[in-house]
Amino acid sequence: MPIHDLGYRNWQEERTARFVRPWVIARTGVSLIWRRRWLRNVLMLAWLPIVVPALGIFAFEYSSTDPELQQFIAQIVRKPLAQPELASQIVNDPEAARHQLWSTLILAFFRYPQLFAMVVLIGLIAPKLISYDLRTKAYLMYFSRPLSPFQYILGKSAVIWFFLAMIVTVPAMLVYLLGVLLSPDLSVVMQTWDIPLRILAASAVLMIPTTALAVAYSSLSSESRYATFAWFATWAMGFVAYQVLTSTTAVVASGGDQGGHRGGRGNWEDLDIDFDRWRLLSPYHTLGKVQSWVFGLDTSSSTVVPAVLVLVTISVLSYWIIRKRIIARLSI
Amino acid sequence: MGSSDAIIEIESVSKRYGAIDALRDVSLQIPPGVTGLLGPNGSGKSTLIKALLGLLHVQSGQGRVLDYDWPRDARMIRDHVGYLPEDDCYVAGMAGIESVALMARLSGLSGREGLRRSHEMMDYCGFGEERYRDVESYSTGMRQKLKFSQALVHDPSLLILDEPTTGLDPDQRIAMLRRIRNLATEHGKSVILSTHILPDVRSVCDHVVILVDGTVRVVDTLDNLSRPIEPTILVSIVGDATLFAEQLTRAGYTVNPDPETNGLRVEGIQAHQADQLWRLAAETNTSIRRLEPALNSLDQIFMDVASGKSMAKSDITPNAISRGAGHANS
Numbered sequence: 001m002p003i004h005d006l007g008y009r010n011w012q013e014e015r016t017a018r019f020v021r022p023w024v025i026a027r028t029g030v031s032l033i034w035r036r037r038w039l040r041n042v043l044m045l046a047w048l049p050i051v052v053p054a055l056g057i058f059a060f061e062y063s064s065t066d067p068e069l070q071q072f073i074a075q076i077v078r079k080p081l082a083q084p085e086l087a088s089q090i091v092n093d094p095e096a097a098r099h100q101l102w103s104t105l106i107l108a109f110f111r112y113p114q115l116f117a118m119v120v121l122i123g124l125i126a127p128k129l130i131s132y133d134l135r136t137k138a139y140l141m142y143f144s145r146p147l148s149p150f151q152y153i154l155g156k157s158a159v160i161w162f163f164l165a166m167i168v169t170v171p172a173m174l175v176y177l178l179g180v181l182l183s184p185d186l187s188v189v190m191q192t193w194d195i196p197l198r199i200l201a202a203s204a205v206l207m208i209p210t211t212a213l214a215v216a217y218s219s220l221s222s223e224s225r226y227a228t229f230a231w232f233a234t235w236a237m238g239f240v241a242y243q244v245l246t247s248t249t250a251v252v253a254s255g256g257d258q259g260g261h262r263g264g265r266g267n268w269e270d271l272d273i274d275f276d277r278w279r280l281l282s283p284y285h286t287l288g289k290v291q292s293w294v295f296g297l298d299t300s301s302s303t304v305v306p307a308v309l310v311l312v313t314i315s316v317l318s319y320w321i322i323r324k325r326i327i328a329r330l331s332i
Numbered sequence: 333m334g335s336s337d338a339i340i341e342i343e344s345v346s347k348r349y350g351a352i353d354a355l356r357d358v359s360l361q362i363p364p365g366v367t368g369l370l371g372p373n374g375s376g377k378s379t380l381i382k383a384l385l386g387l388l389h390v391q392s393g394q395g396r397v398l399d400y401d402w403p404r405d406a407r408m409i410r411d412h413v414g415y416l417p418e419d420d421c422y423v424a425g426m427a428g429i430e431s432v433a434l435m436a437r438l439s440g441l442s443g444r445e446g447l448r449r450s451h452e453m454m455d456y457c458g459f460g461e462e463r464y465r466d467v468e469s470y471s472t473g474m475r476q477k478l479k480f481s482q483a484l485v486h487d488p489s490l491l492i493l494d495e496p497t498t499g500l501d502p503d504q505r506i507a508m509l510r511r512i513r514n515l516a517t518e519h520g521k522s523v524i525l526s527t528h529i530l531p532d533v534r535s536v537c538d539h540v541v542i543l544v545d546g547t548v549r550v551v552d553t554l555d556n557l558s559r560p561i562e563p564t565i566l567v568s569i570v571g572d573a574t575l576f577a578e579q580l581t582r583a584g585y586t587v588n589p590d591p592e593t594n595g596l597r598v599e600g601i602q603a604h605q606a607d608q609l610w611r612l613a614a615e616t617n618t619s620i621r622r623l624e625p626a627l628n629s630l631d632q633i634f635m636d637v638a639s640g641k642s643m644a645k646s647d648i649t650p651n652a653i654s655r656g657a658g659h660a661n662s
Contacts, residue, residue, distance in 0.1 A: 008456050008511075008519055011449060011487035015440025018407070024437045032425045137421035141431075141482065143387055144415040145438040146407040331349075331388045 018146055025142070025155025030162050033125050042121060046167040049113030053105035053175045060101055061182040064094060077101070081108075099192055100297070102179055106172050106195065107295045110202055111288050114168045118206060119235050121163055126214035127227035129156045130322070135222040139329060149323045153215065160211040169203040202294045206287060209311040212318035213283075219325040235283060242282035249277070276302035280310050287311070339364050339490055339522045340384065342402060345393030347379055347546075354379040355390070356546040362524065366516045368533035368554070369526040371543035372638045377526045378418060380543065381492055385410055398490060411439065414483030418494035418526070420475055428463040428470065429454060432481045439486035446485070453481040458507060472499030480508065484515075491515065491523045497532055509536050530630045540630075542637045549637045557633055562586075563602045564626035567609060568595035570619040579612045597626060 033039055056073075063070040070091060078087035081104065089097040133139045142152055176195050180188055213234070217227040279285045279302075289307040292298040340362040347355040355376050371377045382388045384397055386406020393403070400408045423431055429450055436446030454463045457477045462470070467478060476499050483491060493512070497505045513536045515521040525537060533540060533554070540557055542550040550557070569576060573596055580587045586599040598609065603625045613620050 008484070008515060009452065010519060013441075013445065015411075015486075016437075016442060018411075018440070021438055021440070024434065028423075028426075028434055035425075132424050136424050137417070137419045138423045140417045140419060140421045141423060141435060142438070144385065144410060144413075144417070144483075145435065146411040147438065148407065327388075330382065 021145070021147060022151040022155035023158065025147075025152065026158035026162065029129065029156065029159035033159065033163070039124065042117075042124065043163070043166060046114070046117040046121065047171060049109060049117075050171040050175060052113075053109045054178055056105045057102060057175060057179040058182055060090070060094075060098070061179065061184070063090075064184065070094070077104075095191075098183075098188065099195070102176070102192060102195060103198065103295045103297055106175060106199065107202075107292060107297055109172060109175065110168065110206065110291055114171075115206070115284065115287065117167050118164055118210065119232070121167060122160060122210060122214045123228055123231045125163060126160055126211070127218050127224040127231065129159060129215060130218040130325075131222050131224040131227055134219070134329060139326060143326075143330060149326045152326065153319065153322050157211045157215055160214065161207050164207045164211070165203065168206060169199060172199045172203075198295050202291045205290050205294060205311065209314045209318075210283075210287075212315040212322075216318035216321045219322045238282035239284050242278050242285050245278040245281070276300060276306075280306060283314075337363055338396075340395070340397050340524075342384075342393055342395030342397075345380075345383060345390055345395070347376075347383060347388070347390045353546050355383065355393075358393070358543075358546070358548055360541065360548055360551065362522075362541065363539060364520075364522045365538035366512065366523040366525060366536050367539040367541060368537035369524055369541050369543065370528075370530070370533065370634055375543040375638075376546040377543055378494060379546075381415075381494060381524070381526060384492070385413065385415060411486075412488050412490065414486070414488035414491045416476075416479045416483045416491070416493045416496050418498070420472065422467040422470075422475060422478070424468060426467055427465060428459065428467055428474075428478055431467055431478060432485055435482040436485040441486060449485055449487075450481070453485045456484070457481045457511070458504075473501060473504050476500055476508070477504070480511070489521060491521055492526075493523060494526045495528070496525065497527065497529060505532075512536050530634060534630055542634065544638055550633070554630075557630065558627040560599075560626055560628055562599040564597055564599045565601050565603065565606065565609065566590055566593055566595055566622075566624050566626045567598055567620060568593050568622040569613070570621050573618065575616040576613055576618040579616050580609075583608070583612060593622075595622070 059069060059073055063073055074087040074090045077090060078084050083104065086097060086100055086104070090101065133142070139152075147155075173196060176192070176199065179192070180186070214227075214231055217230045218224065220230075221227060276289075279289060286307045289298065289300070290304060290311060293304040293307075298304060338361040340360065343359045345355050345358040345360075346353070358376075358380065369377050369380070379388070383390050383393075384402065386403050386409060390403065395402045397409045398412055400412075402409060423434060426434065429447075432450035432453060433443075433447045436450050437443060441449055451463075457480050459474075459477065459481070462474065467475065470478065476496060480493075480496060483493070491512075496512070497508050500508055509532060512523055512525065516523055516536075516538075523536075525533065527533060537554050539553050540550060541548060567576075577587045577596060580596070580598055585601055588597045588599070589595075590597045601608065606623055609620070609623065
């Protein structure tokens with residue numbers, strides 16, 4: 001037997017289980033994307049908005065020793081956040097207001113800065129995930145291994161889930177942890193134990209349909225720029241369509257009296273304007289509806305079921321499209 | 333060939349793309365060793381390979397690949413098969429060594445072991461420091477070697493190589509063929525070599541399968557295919573061959589001129605009967621320069637089979653035709 005042999009040697013050792021192999025795709029995808037310096041910068045920027053809910057929770061917990069600060073917080077909650085009942089509760093019974101205030105701050109973090117960051121981040125990384133594999137025919141390499149199309153899709157989707165978790169779930173959990181650490185005693189955990197679960201559920205609501213849609217766009221063409229365009233167009237057009245249609249309805253219902261607009265959305269709702277009618281056109285507003293419901297803060301009168309159905313349909317349909325595209329490519 | 337020896341045994345496989353029959357009721361047994369899969373463009377070679385790997389759905393057919401039911405256990409089969417696709421394919425943005433290590437991990441090797449084995453395979457395939465370069469900067473030949481490393485990294489018992497020597501320079505081509513032969517003879521690997529390059533088949537294959545229009549036309553050993561129906565000896569002589577040819581004819585042999593060697597093809601004589609040729613040459617005062625058993629040209633066999641002349645040509649082993657036609661049911 002040679003001491004050193006650069007020739008071929010047989011290999012018979014224990015192999016890892018098949019079900020963990022999609023995570024090899026995910027890990028490789030994450031590692032490839034992590035090499036992009038600009039992406040690391042985007043991730044850093046996406047963490048900046050965490051300061052707002054963190055300061056909010058810090059101020060709320062600190063206000064138990066400072067009545068003036070308590071009044072100031074109540075004013076902010078009453079006007080900019082348009083929640084007068086919560087504002088009164090903060091003043092009268094801060095302990096009881098804690099759960100709702102924390103949830104409101106975390107939901108706001110989900111709904112505004114992080115949803116925008118999610119759209120940008122997915123728009124930058126998702127279009128290349130499958131379209132590059134189609135262009136370079138890397139799918140032949142992947143499927144020469146014992147992978148099913150489902151495992152391949154799962155592995156590719158997990159790349160996006162990882163980055164979304166980095167900018168949404170992890171910071172939201174940290175905000176919650178910060179709140180617990182700043183609270184007077186650990187009994188606050190008993191009051192708010194469900195918030196981490198709600199964060200996880202809201203993250204799933206955010207990640208699953210959006211990732212499925214983005215990966216489906218990526219699978220439709222070997223040119224990633226088309227997928228990028230389709231992704232941003234979906235969000236922009238949906239948002240604009242919703243705003244235009246609801247505004248038009250409101251103006252018509254108020255008889256052209258623009259004064260109603262000054263009073264904000266609440267005044268238009270007094271006119272019995274159904275804001276849910278056009279919501280399903282906009283992914284942004286559909287996601288917002290379901291996330292509000294997940295946090296128990298959905299104040300609109302309509303049921304959440306249509307919005308959930310839309311998100312489920314997008315997820316299932318996208319998975320079906322991706323699978324069909326991959327199988328079609330393999331059949332050539 | 334006993335069916336229990338076969339590494340691949342499939343029956344009645346049909347694959348249609350719309351109105352086009354890519355595979356028509358193909359039945360096939362492939363023994364261990366190196367098997368050349370030949371056929372003109374569009375004959376169904378790549379379809380057959382992808383079907384064997386379970387990458388595409390067939391309308392009918394069943395069988396066995398290695399020790400696994402086919403097509404039911406396609407993923408188990410892929411775990412024990414190394415596949416080198418014909419297409420230029422790579423995972424963008426990775427270095428060569430990372431690409432091989434990725435395939436190792438997808439085949440179930442742990443991270444450290446996968447990396448170690450990847451280096452070993454790249455060494456075996458002749459990679460140097462270029463293994464650390466991005467695969468997008470590789471030449472076609474380097475990408476072929478990379479795909480070969482990836483196909484080998486999990487130590488499969490069966491290798492399916494689709495045009496493995498395409499894009500390689502002559503030295504690399506010879507080295508690749510040596511590796512294939514070495515894997516088969518020294519390491520017990522079975523290899524299916526799909527190629528258009530017939531000298532490659534001649535140099536490494538033990539068996540040949542020829543597909544035409546989605547049907548198997550020929551399945552046989554290369555030795556059988558190379559052997560003429562009538563034992564024949566090629567004789568090159570010095571000077572005029574007329575008297576010698578007449579003497580051979582009188583002795584009962586069929587003699588034809590051989591245009592390639594400018595000699596004679598003496599049919600109906602075995603190699604061990606060559607002393608008769610020496611005796612007849614001595615009687616006619618003829619000097620023999622060279623004597624060799626005649627072999628069929630694989631190129632000619634391929635072209636005849638591809639053009640549909642196979643059944644009529646006498647210089648292809650009838651055994652091969654009948655077996656192939658029988659398996660193909662065509």
